Amino acid sequence: MDHTLQGTGPSRSEKASLPIAFTDKRSTYPYAKRRPTSISSPARLAALLTAALAAILLLHCYWGPGAGDASGFKLANVAEEVLPYNDFLGRAKQILKRVPLIDGHNDLPFSLQMRNGGQINDLNLTDLGSPYHTDMKRLKSGRVGAQFWSAYVPCSDYTKKSDDVKFTLEQIDLVHRMVDYYPETLEFARSSHDIARIHKHGRVASLIGLEGGHQIDNSLGTLRQYYDLGVRYMTLTHTCHTAWADSCTGEPLHGGLTDFGEKVVREMNRLGMLVDISHVSHDTMRDVLRVTAAPLFFSHSSAYELCKIPRNVPDDILRQLPEKDGVVMINFYPRFVSCSANSTLELVADHISHVAEVAGPEHVGLGSDFDGIDVVPKGLEDVSKYPDLIAELLRRGFSEKEVEGIVGKNLLRILERTEQVAKKLRGEKPAEVKLPVNKTC
Numbered sequence: 098m099d100h101t102l103q104g105t106g107p108s109r110s111e112k113a114s115l116p117i118a119f120t121d122k123r124s125t126y127p128y129a130k131r132r133p134t135s136i137s138s139p140a141r142l143a144a145l146l147t148a149a150l151a152a153i154l155l156l157h158c159y160w161g162p163g164a165g166d167a168s169g170f171k172l173a174n175v176a177e178e179v180l181p182y183n184d185f186l187g188r189a190k191q192i193l194k195r196v197p198l199i200d201g202h203n204d205l206p207f208s209l210q211m212r213n214g215g216q217i218n219d220l221n222l223t224d225l226g227s228p229y230h231t232d233m234k235r236l237k238s239g240r241v242g243a244q245f246w247s248a249y250v251p252c253s254d255y256t257k258k259s260d261d262v263k264f265t266l267e268q269i270d271l272v273h274r275m276v277d278y279y280p281e282t283l284e285f286a287r288s289s290h291d292i293a294r295i296h297k298h299g300r301v302a303s304l305i306g307l308e309g310g311h312q313i314d315n316s317l318g319t320l321r322q323y324y325d326l327g328v329r330y331m332t333l334t335h336t337c338h339t340a341w342a343d344s345c346t347g348e349p350l351h352g353g354l355t356d357f358g359e360k361v362v363r364e365m366n367r368l369g370m371l372v373d374i375s376h377v378s379h380d381t382m383r384d385v386l387r388v389t390a391a392p393l394f395f396s397h398s399s400a401y402e403l404c405k406i407p408r409n410v411p412d413d414i415l416r417q418l419p420e421k422d423g424v425v426m427i428n429f430y431p432r433f434v435s436c437s438a439n440s441t442l443e444l445v446a447d448h449i450s451h452v453a454e455v456a457g458p459e460h461v462g463l464g465s466d467f468d469g470i471d472v473v474p475k476g477l478e479d480v481s482k483y484p485d486l487i488a489e490l491l492r493r494g495f496s497e498k499e500v501e502g503i504v505g506k507n508l509l510r511i512l513e514r515t516e517q518v519a520k521k522l523r524g525e526k527p528a529e530v531k532l533p534v535n536k537t538c
Contacts, residue, residue, distance in 0.1 A: 098204045098207060098247060098249045098308055098335070098466070098469035099397070099408070099428070099430050099432075099433065099466055099469055099470055172195055172196055172197070172293050172296065172297065177191050177194075177195075178191075185488035185489075185491040185492045186484060186485070186488040188488070188491055188497070189484045189485075189487035189488040189491060189500075190240065190484055192487060192497060192500055192501055192504060193240035193242070193483070193484060193487065193504065194240070195501075196242070196501045196504050196505050196506060197242025197243045197292055197293070197295075197296035197302065197504075197505045197509075198239070198240055198241050198242045198243070198463070198483055198487075198504045198505055199242060199243040199244075199245075199292065199302075199462065199463070199504070199505040199508045199509070200241060200243070200244050200245065200426075200463055200464060200465050200467075200480075200483075201245050201306070201394070201395075201396040201397055201426030201462060201463065201464030201508065202245055202247055202306060202308075202375075202396045202397035202426065202428075202464040202465065202466050202469070203231055203244050203245065203246055203247060203465060203466070203467050203468055203469070203480075204247045204249060204308075204466065204467070204468040204469030205229070205230075205231045205246060205275075205467070205468045206246055206247065206248060206249070206268050206271045206272050206275070207247065207249040207268065207468070207469065208229060208231075208468040208469070209271065209275075210267075210268065210271065212229075215267060215268075215271050217271070217274060217275060217278065222275065222278070222279060223279075229468060229479075230465075230467035230468045230473065230478070230479040230480060231467055231468050231479065231480050233279055233282040233283075235479050235480045235481040236282060236301050236480055237282065238480075238481035239479075239480040239481040239482060239483040239484065240483060240484055241301050241480055241483065242292070242296040242301065242302065242505060243286065243292045243295070243296065243301065243302035243303075243304065243505065244301055244302070244303055244304070245304045245305065245306040245329070245330065245396065246272045246275075246303060246304070246305055246306070247305075247306050247307075247308045247469065248265055248268035248269050248272065248305055248306070248307050248308065248312070248328065249268065249308040249309065249335075249469070250264040250265050250268065250308075250309065250311075250312050251335075252309065252311055252335050252336055252337035253311060253337075255311060255315070255337075255338075255339055255340045256340075259311075259314070261311055261312050261314055262312065262313075262314050262319060265307065265312045265323070266326075269305060269323070269326050269327070269328070272303065272305050272327075273285065273327070275303075276303045280300075281300075282300060282301055283300060283301050283303045284298075284300045284301070284302060284303065285303050285304075285327060286302035286303060286304050287304070287327055287329070288512075288516060289509050289512040289513040289516060290513075292304075292505075292509060292512075293509070304327065304329045305326075305327050305328045305329060306328070306329065306330040306331070306332070306371075306373065306396055307323060307328050307330065307331040307332065308332045308335055308376075308396075309331075309332055309334060309335035309337075309339075309376070310331060310332070310333045310334050310335075310339045310341070310342055310361065311334070311335065311337060311339050312331075313331070313361075315339075315340055315341070315357075315531075315532040316531075317360070317361065317364050317527070317528050317529075317530065320361070320364060320365070320368070320370075321364075321368065321527060324368045324369075324370055328370065329369075329370060329371060329512070330370060330371035330372070330373045330394070330396060331365065331370060331371075331372070331373060332373040332374075332375055332376050332377075332396060333358070333361070333362075333372070333373065333374060333376075333377050333381065333385070334376050334377050334378075334381070335376050336376065338350040338351070339358075340355075340357070340532055341354065341355045341357040341358035341361060341532060342354050342355070342358045342361075342377060342381050343377065343378040343380060343381050344376055344377060344378060344381075345376060345377060345378045345379070345407035345408050346376075346407070349378060349380065352380055353378065353380035353381045353383065353384035354381055354384040354385065354388065357530065357532045358381075358384070359384070359388045360528055360530055362385055362388050362389050363388065363389075363390070363528070364527070364528045365391075366389060366390045366391045366515075366518055366519070366522060367519060367522040367523075367525055367527070367528075368519060369391075369515055369516045369518070369519030369520075370515070371391075371392070371393070371394055371511070371512060371515055372385055372389055372391065372393045372394075373393075373394060373395065373396045374393055374394075374395055375395045375396050375397050375398045375408075375428075375464075376408065378407070379407070379411060379414065382410070382414050383414070386414070386417050386420070386421055386423075389421060390518055390522070391421075391514065391515040391518040391519075392421055392422040392423055392424070392510075392511035392514050392515055393421055393423045394423055394424040394425070394426060394462075394508070394511060395410060395423075395424070395425045395426055395464070396426050396464050397426055397427075397428040397430075397464035397465070397466045398410050398425055398426070398427070398428055398433070398464070399425075399427055399428045399430075399433045399434055399448045400412075400415070400425075400427075400448045400451040400452055400455075402451060402455075403434075403447060403448055403451055404432075404433055404434060404435060404436040404448075405436070406432075406433065406436060408433055409433060410425055410452075412455050415452060415455040415456040415460075416455060416456065418456045418457075418460045419456060419457060419459075419460060422460075422510070422511055422514060423456075423460060423511070424459075424460050424461065424462050424507050424508060424511055425452050425456070425460065425461055425462070426461075426462040426463055426464025426508070427445060427448045427449050427452065427461065427462070427463055427464060428464055428465070428466050429445055429465045429466060429467070429470070429473065429474055429477050430466050430470040430472075431470075431472050431473070431474055432472075434448060434474060438472050439475075440472075440474040440475070441474050441475045441476055442474055442475065442476030442477050442482070442485060442486055442489060443476070443489065444474065445474055445477060445486065446486065446489045446490060446493065449461055449490065449503060450493065453495070453499070453503075458495065458499040458502055458503065459502055459507055459510075460507065461502075461503055461507065462502075462503055462504075462505070462507050462508050463483070463486075463503065463504070465477075465480070467479065467480055487500060487504060490503065
């Protein structure tokens with residue numbers, strides 16, 4: 098959630114006040130400077146077709162019956178037509194058949210709360226239409242394989258009593274009801290292997306991300322209960338500081354993570370919950386890189402070098418991502434992409450290219466922020482448009498293997514590694530430390 102819904106809810110300013118080793122394989126290709134590939138001669142076309150055929154034969158061997166990827170997943174085994182190299186959209190759709198497209202952040206639950214009071218019994222989520230960016234029909238058209246649904250509650254003052262936990266539970270309940278009501282399209286997922294299995298059966302794997310550390314109310318017990326309800330990542334802050342971590346909004350309060358904040362990160366590692374550092378200050382990002390024993394990620398952020406706002410990720414952080422196997426899921430919000438209300442699909446691709454160039458293509462993914470933003474890029478108006486973005490990456494010269502990573506394998510890898518870290522930490526007892534915070538009515 099990075100902007101108010103058009104015509105509903107509080108304004109951005111008002112919202113802030115409301116109640117194990119990974120090898121760095123970064124590419125040397127300057128993606129950001131590449132122009133769309135062109136086919137200049139019959140001989141070149143023949144050579145490219147030959148290369149494409151060879152690549153598909155290799156993929157058939159690699160993805161044959163019973164085969165899995167390097168992480169052990171058995172993804173969809175699809176018989177594919179050999180397409181011309183320059184049929185970028187056709188090739189994009191083929192990739193999305195065999196690899197789940199995983200979007201790191203979608204605010205449909207909060208959008209439903211704001212526009213319909215969270216009531217969906219009599220609402221047709223199959224074809225919602227505008228102003229929503231998401232519905233069951235468009236998820237299918239966009240070949241979405243997995244979606245992290247955001248359980249978002251606006252920030253409140255952590256020194257005062259709030260209903261943040263109650264409102265969070267209502268958002269989590271809304272996600273579960275939505276999945277239950279549309280079993281032909283959605284299926285709830287709790288693990289990396291669930292995502293792969295559900296995608297093979299043609300449904301959208303549905304997970305929950307918690308968009309703000311204020312929603313645990315300074316309680317590790319609450320954090321653990323959220324995990325049991327299916328939450329698989331938590332954004333450490335939203336547009337407000339917590340009692341234990343600095344947001345990117347406003348003047349620094351703690352200078353990053355406090356001691357309790359470090360314990361929150363370690364408890365997330367122990368549980369197997371992804372640590373999300375979108376929305377946090379740059380100092381908090383650096384502290385998490387130092388503290389975490391598991392991969393981290395940005396569920397919906399973009400590149401600071403291309404749009405210099407605190408909400409985006411600076412190059413010095415990008416260069417450190419391979420050390421912790423981190424991934425930046427690129428946000429589509431125009432104000433984070435072009436620093437204006439106007440943006441395009443191509444400019445979003447520029448951010449993907451930049452992260453791929455600086456951190457490596459293994460460290461970038463997609464985190465649209467659909468239904469949490471009031472303006473969208475031209476060409477990426479809703480969730481049905483993902484194939485066009487994937488086609489643009491192929492047009493720029495990304496290999497199919499790199500695109501498979503960006504589409505979903507990179508996120509699958511770090512989620513699986515987070516689960517592996519949790520298994521290693523299973524013998525540790527849950528942290529019982531409490532954070533004393535004076536709260537007033």
